[in-house]
């Protein structure tokens with residue numbers, strides 16, 4: 157894509173995020189269009205989406221900034237898409253999301269900047285985003301999530317507990333990495349916890365804040381995914 161076309165897209169996205177309410181408006185426009193056009197997608201999200209909107213707009217902004225570095229852009233989009241598999245997002249959802257993204261940029265870009273040329277360039281950019289994500293998600297050969305059972309819970313500080321998990325299969329994971337964890341009692345609520353060195357093969361210890369207490373009951377199932 158020509159440098160001029162990239163600059164045009166970057167400028168129009170900057171005009172969306174420049175106002176205090178812009179990022180939130182953009183994300184809201186995206187989710188509204190996605191949920192109304194692609195059935196079954198609303199159920200994948202938790203009820204409360206407050207922090208999510210900013211994270212979504214930040215991610216799109218990051219991708220737009222990376223348009224001049226296609227390798228970096230594709231690596232970012234690929235990782236984001238693979239991480240989405242644990243939410244139940246399928247490759248076809250990314251393709252369907254292209255329409256919602258175009259609606260969101262069109263609705264949120266000031267009218268004076270929106271031209272037929274800008275719309276064509278955005279369509280090309282969005283199609284690159286969504287196709288790269290769809291392919292990365294389809295080609296990932298790791299499980300979308302791993303199952304585990306809570307076999308121990310030890311409160312070590314007032315605000316810290318160590319949970320011992322026995323995973324169903326080994327998780328390709330290194331101590332110090334974070335992993336997102338969901339429990340059946342709180343579906344669609346993913347928390348980032350930090351894993352310690354396994355004491356025995358197939359077992360992981362996760363220090364976590366005790367405000368999660370009560371969510372991980374003994375023998376309850378856990379799902380985790382980390383990279």
Ligand code: HEM
Pocket residue numbers: 197200201202204205208211212215216236240243245249250253254257286344345346
């Ligand atoms: C098209 C481009 C997309 C971008 C840039 C994007 C970006 C993001 C980001 C940055 C997060 C937060 C991840 C985190 O903090 O760990 C997220 C979460 C999520 N995304 Fe996407 N996403 C896209 C498409 C989709 C689609 C098509 C779906 C479903 C049909 C989807 C479903 C979800 C769900 C369910 C979450 C978790 C929400 C939560 O836990 O609060 N995303 N997305």
